Amino acid sequence: MPQPIRKVVIAGGGTAGWMAAALLSRLATNLDIRLIESDEIGTIGVGEATIPAIKTFNRLAGIDEDAFMRATQASFKLGIAFNGWNGEGSSYMHGFGKIGQDLGWLRMHHYWVKARGSGRVPQNLADYSINTAAAYAGRFMRSRPDMPESPLRDIAYAYHFDAGLFARFLRGEAEGRGVRRTEGKIIDVAQRSDDGFIEAVVLEGGERIDGELFIDCSGLRGLLIEQTLKTGYEDWTHLLPCDRAVAVPCASTPDFVPYTKATARAAGWQWRIPLQHRIGNGYVFSSAHISEYEATATLLANLDGEALADPRVIRFTTGRRKKSWNRNVVAIGLSGGFLEPLESTSIHLIQSHLLRLLSLFPDTAFDPRTIDEFNAQSEFEFSRIRDFIIAHYYLNNRDEPLWRACRDIALPEALRRKLDNFAAAGRVFKDGEELFAEESWIQVLIGQGLIPESYDPFVDLQPDERIIRYLNDIARVITKCVGVMPSHADYVAGQVAAGRM
Numbered sequence: 001m002p003q004p005i006r007k008v009v010i011a012g013g014g015t016a017g018w019m020a021a022a023l024l025s026r027l028a029t030n031l032d033i034r035l036i037e038s039d040e041i042g043t044i045g046v047g048e049a050t051i052p053a054i055k056t057f058n059r060l061a062g063i064d065e066d067a068f069m070r071a072t073q074a075s076f077k078l079g080i081a082f083n084g085w086n087g088e089g090s091s092y093m094h095g096f097g098k099i100g101q102d103l104g105w106l107r108m109h110h111y112w113v114k115a116r117g118s119g120r121v122p123q124n125l126a127d128y129s130i131n132t133a134a135a136y137a138g139r140f141m142r143s144r145p146d147m148p149e150s151p152l153r154d155i156a157y158a159y160h161f162d163a164g165l166f167a168r169f170l171r172g173e174a175e176g177r178g179v180r181r182t183e184g185k186i187i188d189v190a191q192r193s194d195d196g197f198i199e200a201v202v203l204e205g206g207e208r209i210d211g212e213l214f215i216d217c218s219g220l221r222g223l224l225i226e227q228t229l230k231t232g233y234e235d236w237t238h239l240l241p242c243d244r245a246v247a248v249p250c251a252s253t254p255d256f257v258p259y260t261k262a263t264a265r266a267a268g269w270q271w272r273i274p275l276q277h278r279i280g281n282g283y284v285f286s287s288a289h290i291s292e293y294e295a296t297a298t299l300l301a302n303l304d305g306e307a308l309a310d311p312r313v314i315r316f317t318t319g320r321r322k323k324s325w326n327r328n329v330v331a332i333g334l335s336g337g338f339l340e341p342l343e344s345t346s347i348h349l350i351q352s353h354l355l356r357l358l359s360l361f362p363d364t365a366f367d368p369r370t371i372d373e374f375n376a377q378s379e380f381e382f383s384r385i386r387d388f389i390i391a392h393y394y395l396n397n398r399d400e401p402l403w404r405a406c407r408d409i410a411l412p413e414a415l416r417r418k419l420d421n422f423a424a425a426g427r428v429f430k431d432g433e434e435l436f437a438e439e440s441w442i443q444v445l446i447g448q449g450l451i452p453e454s455y456d457p458f459v460d461l462q463p464d465e466r467i468i469r470y471l472n473d474i475a476r477v478i479t480k481c482v483g484v485m486p487s488h489a490d491y492v493a494g495q496v497a498a499g500r501m
């Protein structure tokens, strides 16, 4: 008879391992959870920018926002500024949250597409969104739900944080709820002879740790899911050519902005992530187009402050494990796949896979139908995020060899349809449970220069003067609201670092 799962083993103590431990120990209180991590192997040591859904994780894991932000030296993130993607000197923002306000039943950008050529409305889409306007102005505040008529009622945000400190913070939470951590290196894995299910992991020194469900959080190596179970990997390098990153922190500058910068470079792009105590930087690049040496030199030449450590190169293969869940192993984090950090989605994928595991939690029978459902959902989620990232590369307007090659990427069918629909009349549809909402697609596609040829015909049912007034009203209200917001630096110092009263 199938029994409830009692013993869970988490292999790995990076962001994925400790997120798993913190969430499971909070929501599944009668599990015996063991986590094994190796100080000698260490963690990948990057992964600092998130998307707003992380607030759901924190809430479910019972995390207090200010305490978490203090512990992880976090800053607020309103979006990502893409500099140079649409040609040198260009800039646009993918902000979280809404753009303007709908009129009738249409989204604002349809009216903007019609009116933008008139010279009578703001040209920049960023002027119509509280997130993007505030981000460019370096301002931030949390939402004011007590002001239901104002754009301030709903300010969508995420965080930048120190990934190492985040794992340490979660460890404190998880251990406080009884998760047992063992430091040591897994050197062997015991499998059932009949079906290959994993029975135990064996540590250097001989300790054997038994389990029923194994969560593989061992990072890119995929210790259980790949090295043991040989699950296979779907390589997406032909769709997303960057395969390396070089990362280095640098000293803070007064420019403490509430957004990530993603600046296009000759053979990839550079991230800049401002934290309270330092700035995280990295150059994600295609090794076919630049050497590690040159990429490192480019990164070091483009830091805003003094480098605080030696630059570190990380090699990766974009793609996903053919099955995230195989037998009694669920791969979460980098062991399950990797999409480059352009839209800060990896930590989100950890979260979504954990929630998926909870919603499809097995018993000892490990029903294959449950596992198939998990894998189908995972495949869908990964591939739709992949498509969103591809759109940034495909629609670039740069002239170096990497960027020219990206304009020839053979697009996946779902993405091709999305771009065609948008190009025709600015229409975009969220595909089922895909992560990125219409607002994200609209900002990125327009930002990358895909201005729709036309707009929804319903726009023409509104008098032109009404449209001009409507667009100007939105931009005016946004400017006024941004004007009353404190600077991001003041807000963090006053509301977070010092602790709210």
Ligand SMILES: Cc1cc2nc3c(=O)[nH]c(=O)nc-3n(C[C@H](O)[C@H](O)[C@H](O)COP(=O)(O)OP(=O)(O)OC[C@H]3O[C@@H](n4cnc5c(N)ncnc54)[C@H](O)[C@@H]3O)c2cc1C
Pocket (backbone or CB within 6 Å): 011, 012, 013, 014, 015, 016, 017, 036, 037, 038, 039, 041, 042, 043, 044, 045, 046, 047, 048, 049, 050, 163, 184, 185, 186, 187, 217, 218, 219, 220, 221, 223, 245, 247, 282, 314, 316, 332, 333, 334, 335, 341, 344, 345, 346, 347, 348, 350
């Ligand atoms: C260049 C780059 C930039 C990124 N930026 C972002 C970002 O901005 N936002 C975002 O959301 N994500 C980002 N990511 C992804 C993010 O870093 C990862 O999703 C996150 O850190 C999770 O990593 P992990 O826990 O899966 O793996 P790791 O951090 O590699 O942890 C693996 C763990 O397994 C342990 N382990 C491995 N083998 C053994 C063994 N044999 N015995 C015992 N223990 C073992 C290690 O000791 C470690 O504790 C980025 C990734 C890269 C490569």
